[in-house]
Amino acid sequence: MTAIAPDAGQPLKFGRIRPGQILIWTVLLLGGLLMITPILYMFSTSLKTASQVYDLRLIPAAPSFDNYVKVLSDGNFMRWFLNSSFIAITVTLSNLFFDSMVGYTLAKFEFRGRYFIFLAILSTLMIPTEMLVIPWYLMSAQLHWLDSYWGIMFPGMMTAFGTFLMKQFFETVPDDFLEAARIDGLNEFQIWWKVAMPLVAPALSALAIFTFLGNWTAFFWPLIVTTSRELYTLPVGLSSFSDAQDTRWEMIMTGAALATIPTLIVFLVLQRFIVRGVMLAGLKG
Amino acid sequence: MANIELRGLVKSYGKTTAVHGIDLDIADGEFVVLVGPSGCGKSTTLRMIAGLEDITAGTLKIGGEVVNEREPKQRNIAMVFQNYAIYPHLSVAQNIGFGLYTAKLSKAEKDQRILATAKILGMEDLLKRRPSELSGGQRQRVAIGRAMVRDPVAFLFDEPLSNLDAQLRAQMRIEIKRLHQRLGTTIVYVTHDQIEAMTMADKIVVMRDGRILQVGTPTELYESPVDVFTARFIGSPSMNLVPGKAAGDTLTATGATIAGLDSASASGDVLIGVRPHDLVVGEAGASGLSLSGAVTAVEPLGSETLVHLDIAGTEVIATAPGKLVPKVGSTITAAALPGSLYLFDATTEQSLGRR
Numbered sequence: 001m002t003a004i005a006p007d008a009g010q011p012l013k014f015g016r017i018r019p020g021q022i023l024i025w026t027v028l029l030l031g032g033l034l035m036i037t038p039i040l041y042m043f044s045t046s047l048k049t050a051s052q053v054y055d056l057r058l059i060p061a062a063p064s065f066d067n068y069v070k071v072l073s074d075g076n077f078m079r080w081f082l083n084s085s086f087i088a089i090t091v092t093l094s095n096l097f098f099d100s101m102v103g104y105t106l107a108k109f110e111f112r113g114r115y116f117i118f119l120a121i122l123s124t125l126m127i128p129t130e131m132l133v134i135p136w137y138l139m140s141a142q143l144h145w146l147d148s149y150w151g152i153m154f155p156g157m158m159t160a161f162g163t164f165l166m167k168q169f170f171e172t173v174p175d176d177f178l179e180a181a182r183i184d185g186l187n188e189f190q191i192w193w194k195v196a197m198p199l200v201a202p203a204l205s206a207l208a209i210f211t212f213l214g215n216w217t218a219f220f221w222p223l224i225v226t227t228s229r230e231l232y233t234l235p236v237g238l239s240s241f242s243d244a245q246d247t248r249w250e251m252i253m254t255g256a257a258l259a260t261i262p263t264l265i266v267f268l269v270l271q272r273f274i275v276r277g278v279m280l281a282g283l284k285g
Numbered sequence: 286m287a288n289i290e291l292r293g294l295v296k297s298y299g300k301t302t303a304v305h306g307i308d309l310d311i312a313d314g315e316f317v318v319l320v321g322p323s324g325c326g327k328s329t330t331l332r333m334i335a336g337l338e339d340i341t342a343g344t345l346k347i348g349g350e351v352v353n354e355r356e357p358k359q360r361n362i363a364m365v366f367q368n369y370a371i372y373p374h375l376s377v378a379q380n381i382g383f384g385l386y387t388a389k390l391s392k393a394e395k396d397q398r399i400l401a402t403a404k405i406l407g408m409e410d411l412l413k414r415r416p417s418e419l420s421g422g423q424r425q426r427v428a429i430g431r432a433m434v435r436d437p438v439a440f441l442f443d444e445p446l447s448n449l450d451a452q453l454r455a456q457m458r459i460e461i462k463r464l465h466q467r468l469g470t471t472i473v474y475v476t477h478d479q480i481e482a483m484t485m486a487d488k489i490v491v492m493r494d495g496r497i498l499q500v501g502t503p504t505e506l507y508e509s510p511v512d513v514f515t516a517r518f519i520g521s522p523s524m525n526l527v528p529g530k531a532a533g534d535t536l537t538a539t540g541a542t543i544a545g546l547d548s549a550s551a552s553g554d555v556l557i558g559v560r561p562h563d564l565v566v567g568e569a570g571a572s573g574l575s576l577s578g579a580v581t582a583v584e585p586l587g588s589e590t591l592v593h594l595d596i597a598g599t600e601v602i603a604t605a606p607g608k609l610v611p612k613v614g615s616t617i618t619a620a621a622l623p624g625s626l627y628l629f630d631a632t633t634e635q636s637l638g639r640r
Contacts, residue, residue, distance in 0.1 A: 184387070186387065198372070199374070
């Protein structure tokens, strides 16, 4: 039997599967298992009692939702959940607005120093967060932003990555679209908002997902900048289930399981826009 | 509607000058086509008229008013772009209505104007569709609709048909011409396609290297080109050029016989031009130009056949009646009558008149 040529364009049939195909599927399957196993264990542990936590069976002997009831009835958890929601949503909206505005300016306007500004923004990508935490902390202390929502949010309100991503996407928007709007009488802000932004919807969706997830799961900086328990974000709050004497894994896993829900919603909602955006971007002139 | 006046218009990008001080008068309601090869400055000139490029020097007047410093939106002109520039996220109605974005009209008035425009373009059934659901020609109509809906003083077209296939291009040429006849609005149209220029224009402006070479009606340009470039650029297939010599009263050319024609004031090296449609396969006449050479290729077009001949190393195209298709490799004679020859100075390439 002749093997199907890679460019044959025919659907694969049973009995014609190539060895390479089997290898690819095996690797993908192993990769998938590797990624999903911790999540399955997270859900499994959330259904166990404290004494069953180190029993590594995936399906608990006596599954129970008691942990969920305990976590949700604890006022702190809901507070942390709302804190994380507020911070992640605010920072995401801020990034969508400012990153795209700066990206658009760098992509579509000619001005002196444009390249230098772009390089300066890019260079901040090379600095690890751990190095930035000290200046951020000193700045927050001097401006009395410690232990406040603003203190948690300000370092991420605009990012070099987001600016870079948006600049790259805006460069793909044909100038004719913007010039047509200019002739139609729109001002520069209206052109950006009404014409350019809808055309980079896929990039905005991607940026929204990255920013929301990054801020939803942020731990290091919120831990440093907050001291009041009521200002904790969800990851910081969940870590408080662990102390020098004890780590309550079943509670941490229950909180973590609940914390995945908003991220799943964000991804499912925005994924639609990404697909639609790719279709729009594929429309030929 | 308005007239447009260009006086000494210059566009420079740093040390590079794209447009070298051009002068042009476009009358109210006139259809003017700027034509020339890529990089000749025709699009830059159009963009200066639109206000999308700053004017380095010179004066631009629209409707008698100097508009050099005015923003595009203040010039009340509309532009149709090569790639249509219609927004994929908006419906046809929203795209057409985009031209009214800043108009101080009620929604009902806007809707009425959108519908009226769509009717003129035969698109009233497509108003709710997205651009992705339209054909190339329909997208082009939407772009024209967006320009029309504002009732501008002039339309600017920047190679609007380049993305269409040959058949649709021919159809859209007629549609744009009809639209001009119906609206009577001034149109400045940029193209590199001389057929578009010839078929649509009231006045053609031939440009090269940022300068205007010749301005005239299509017939004037075809009949009386000022130089070799214009002569070869206008007309399809391009004009044949045979190197020759003018001395005293006689005109001679390598591989050709010229009888009954004098060189008049010309002397020295010349280029003798003859359009393929004037050079007909058959016996030489008593006077005029006759050429004999080997057939290198034939292009039967049905109504006629284009015959490529090798005349002493120069390729020349002649025409033969449709049913006559000479064999490649055979030697044939083609002749042109007196009055159909163009003489050019071989050095300056400027026209020396017709013979």
